[in-house]
Amino acid sequence: MVLLSESIIRVILLLCLLGIIALLNGSGVEARIRWYKWEVKYEYRSPDCVKKRVITINGQTPGPTIRAQLNDTVIVELTNSLLTENVAIHWHGIRQIGTPWFNGTEGVTQFPILPGTTFRYQFVVDRPGTYLYHAHSGMQREAGLYGSINVALPDGQSEPFTCDYDRNIILDDWYHKSTYEQAFGLSSIPFEWVGEPQSLLIHERGKFNCSSLTIPALDTAIERHYTWEVTYQYKSLDCYKKLAIAINGSTPGPTISAVQGDTIVVDVINNLLMENVAIHWHGIRQRGTPWSDGTDGVTQCAIMPGETYRYTFVVDRAGTYMYHSHYGMQREAGLYGMINVSLPVGDPKPFDYDLDRGIILSDWYHRTAYEQSTSLSSIPYEWIGEPQSLLINGRGNFSCSGLAPSVCNSTNPQCSPFTLTVISGKTYRLRLASLTSLSSLSFQIEDHEMTVVEADGQYVEPFVTKNLFIYSGETYSVLVTANQDPSRNYWISINVVGRKPKTPNGLAIFNYNPDHFLIPPTNPPSGPIWNDTHLRINQSLTIKARQGFIVNPPKKPDRIIVLLNTQNKINGYIRWSLNNVSHSFPTTPYLIALKENMTDIFDPTSPPEDYDSANFDIYSVANNTNANSSTSIYRLQFNSTVDIILQNANTMRANVSETHPWHLHGHDFWVLGYGEGKFNLSRDTDKYNLVDPIMKNTVPLHPYGWTALRFQADNPGVWLFHCHIEAHLFLGMLVVFESGMERVENIPKANYGCGKTKDLFKP
Numbered sequence: 001m002v003l004l005s006e007s008i009i010r011v012i013l014l015l016c017l018l019g020i021i022a023l024l025n026g027s028g029v030e031a032r033i034r035w036y037k038w039e040v041k042y043e044y045r046s047p048d049c050v051k052k053r054v055i056t057i058n059g060q061t062p063g064p065t066i067r068a069q070l071n072d073t074v075i076v077e078l079t080n081s082l083l084t085e086n087v088a089i090h091w092h093g094i095r096q097i098g099t100p101w102f103n104g105t106e107g108v109t110q111f112p113i114l115p116g117t118t119f120r121y122q123f124v125v126d127r128p129g130t131y132l133y134h135a136h137s138g139m140q141r142e143a144g145l146y147g148s149i150n151v152a153l154p155d156g157q158s159e160p161f162t163c164d165y166d167r168n169i170i171l172d173d174w175y176h177k178s179t180y181e182q183a184f185g186l187s188s189i190p191f192e193w194v195g196e197p198q199s200l201l202i203h204e205r206g207k208f209n210c211s212s213l214t215i216p217a218l219d220t221a222i223e224r225h226y227t228w229e230v231t232y233q234y235k236s237l238d239c240y241k242k243l244a245i246a247i248n249g250s251t252p253g254p255t256i257s258a259v260q261g262d263t264i265v266v267d268v269i270n271n272l273l274m275e276n277v278a279i280h281w282h283g284i285r286q287r288g289t290p291w292s293d294g295t296d297g298v299t300q301c302a303i304m305p306g307e308t309y310r311y312t313f314v315v316d317r318a319g320t321y322m323y324h325s326h327y328g329m330q331r332e333a334g335l336y337g338m339i340n341v342s343l344p345v346g347d348p349k350p351f352d353y354d355l356d357r358g359i360i361l362s363d364w365y366h367r368t369a370y371e372q373s374t375s376l377s378s379i380p381y382e383w384i385g386e387p388q389s390l391l392i393n394g395r396g397n398f399s400c401s402g403l404a405p406s407v408c409n410s411t412n413p414q415c416s417p418f419t420l421t422v423i424s425g426k427t428y429r430l431r432l433a434s435l436t437s438l439s440s441l442s443f444q445i446e447d448h449e450m451t452v453v454e455a456d457g458q459y460v461e462p463f464v465t466k467n468l469f470i471y472s473g474e475t476y477s478v479l480v481t482a483n484q485d486p487s488r489n490y491w492i493s494i495n496v497v498g499r500k501p502k503t504p505n506g507l508a509i510f511n512y513n514p515d516h517f518l519i520p521p522t523n524p525p526s527g528p529i530w531n532d533t534h535l536r537i538n539q540s541l542t543i544k545a546r547q548g549f550i551v552n553p554p555k556k557p558d559r560i561i562v563l564l565n566t567q568n569k570i571n572g573y574i575r576w577s578l579n580n581v582s583h584s585f586p587t588t589p590y591l592i593a594l595k596e597n598m599t600d601i602f603d604p605t606s607p608p609e610d611y612d613s614a615n616f617d618i619y620s621v622a623n624n625t626n627a628n629s630s631t632s633i634y635r636l637q638f639n640s641t642v643d644i645i646l647q648n649a650n651t652m653r654a655n656v657s658e659t660h661p662w663h664l665h666g667h668d669f670w671v672l673g674y675g676e677g678k679f680n681l682s683r684d685t686d687k688y689n690l691v692d693p694i695m696k697n698t699v700p701l702h703p704y705g706w707t708a709l710r711f712q713a714d715n716p717g718v719w720l721f722h723c724h725i726e727a728h729l730f731l732g733m734l735v736v737f738e739s740g741m742e743r744v745e746n747i748p749k750a751n752y753g754c755g756k757t758k759d760l761f762k763p
């Protein structure tokens, strides 16, 4: 009773207060709140006919006009979607009486707004008239980030002049050089003046004489330099604190965004305290630079702690690629990232999209790579088990219940879900890359269909699907149109397939702007059932080369190598083998050994080209104790055509055959076919697709099935071909191909320094 009367009194007091405020306001005209949500981002525009990257607000430059009346409060919620650039907006002519902190001048009144963050400006427009807003961070205004503010008199009051209509005209001059180039010139020695603008714009329209243009600067291949420091870092990617390996502090590492033909130069500084490192550029063929492939033991001596090594290579084909550690099981610690290569400006694309976004899929173990590798190489064998979490762009969500917050803290922002903000109606090219240690995945976006258009840097004959199966080491581009009800958000989900899942699905948010961070109101899609192998084979068979982009394979191979995939026991240790040979690495990298004619560092006999297919039952647990380890390699005649038949079998547990994604370094192969059961050379070659096979660098071998590949050994060097499951590679599931060594130019001396290559430095 007492409580009730108290709350009634409070309400009455509040109403009185509001009444008094209204009276004090006097005029009886309400000041309103004008609320804007702005997304600032890069877009290509041609305001004077010359294409240039500009900065837009909600897709416009000039940005939207703010229209308000005297004494209104303007609220602008600004999301900075610039990829690598801060922003601040100044409200030019607005006096900011009482709100000096909203004047929008970086370094004077505020920290700049960082990429990916949202900042709210709020101020009163206390005088009628014509004003402006524009960027006040660096020289950013020059990129088109500006607009008008019109403040009218309140309803019922009139200006001291009359007019029928009210129109805005923004006047500007326009440079073709970016603000970065201009700012760099101005702060260089010798000083480089920005020169006169190329055009004058009236409301963002001008006319430049295009005939005076030769090739625009954007089209020319350039060198892109990166300096990466590799360090140990504690990370809580799925809320659980774990020792990870980061590049410049982050995992996934920075994305390399380049244009076809660019040269990439990466200085890798190994600041790991106790561990070597090597980085492989997965999908980049390294034509002419086999020493930059980054495979420890094959192409280089690993980079030792405290050392810096420079990788230099050309990205010679547009597409989606990745990079990752190729040293021990180090990839598993988070040392990976994406490489996006675009077509040169003006080159026609075979598909259209508005925006391009990268999504890295991975799985995550709480035990370190060191503990895992120790378990795998122990007697008795201790399998690493299923991962604890699935990550989408480095974010997952492990249930912390029962764990101390210092170990697992579900409120840690590092493990908030990845949010892909989309604008309704726009089509997104999502570049997916799977860097899982173990898991094969299905990727889906609730209520949205995907059109698959690219795989491993090759155009795919488009097909529409609700879920995409993606195996470790594969990349895909899918087109997704944000065409669903934009008043809510949707789940992005990944789930494990091919192995009985013990890992919860990975989740992210497909976020319709501007409903930031709202959890979708539905249950996430659970994805297809894990053990429907047919579904996965069907999708593998659907992936064909796009019409108009088919590269015809040679009609016949010069050599056929059949590789039986088995789990074996060798001297009591569990290993994985091909034709009963489990690979072991010599301490001297093959590329250097062969270049320097060191003939004694590996077993010179050729590994077996086949297995006893007639007498081998792929469905039963074989007596796999007859395997051995070897350093031997396949030497392929330069330019010859090689067929590889991957044959799956039962593991050492009854009724289990696993999926193995196989990855080839230095080449793409044609995917000629997939089949179930044992491959039969006389019968199954007739089923090969020689009409429109896709070329890829990574391909699944399905349980109890076979996969047939063809490639041309036309890239001089030494190249790994291996199962992309980190533990299986560690356990010897790889072969090594050499071809055209006589054509390999001088290997940089920085690749030397281990094994017998040390001898070469002796006086």
Ligand SMILES: O=C1O[C@H]([C@@H](O)CO)C(O)=C1O
Residues within 6 Å of the ligand: 383, 567, 651, 652, 653, 658, 727
């Ligand atoms: O190498 C492996 O070992 C286990 C299992 O076969 C034995 O526990 C597994 O699933 C692997 O892929």
